[in-house]
Amino acid sequence: ANLVGLDVDFFEGDVQDAALLDRAFHGADAVVHLAALPSVPRSLQDPLASHHANATGTLQVLEAARRAGGPHVIAASSSSVYGSNPHLPKHEDLATAPMSPYAVTKLTTEAYLSAYHHSFGLPVLPFRFFNVYGPGQRADHPY
Structure with missing residues (x-):
């Protein structure tokens, strides 16, 4: 619903789906990679799920960008x-000193x-987000 009226193509799926x-x-000049399994507590409960979604997912994004001819990849750390x-x-x-599986996956994102x-000469830009907030955020959100 947030995209209604915008000139965008919307693709819904898993960041690990190469196809x-x-x-x-295809034809993109830039890719903004925000897909992740967030939450430090969640990563403590299931470190492998965090790794697959965040670290492996980023690797899949980078490989797809290479196959697409090298669009600029902007990614969330x-x-x-x-x-x-x-x-x-x-x-x-x-200095970085990750203390949770989630933090390790985000540092891995930056390293990749x-x-x-x-x-490979791929143009990239990592962003280290802190607490992101704004319109549409739930009032009961812990942050």
């Missing part, structure tokens, strides 16, 4: 990669983006 990614990326680093304010030059840029 779907190929259809979605997380401030959780900083772990318990007490330094404030946080900035990109701080960097590796694909250096190995």
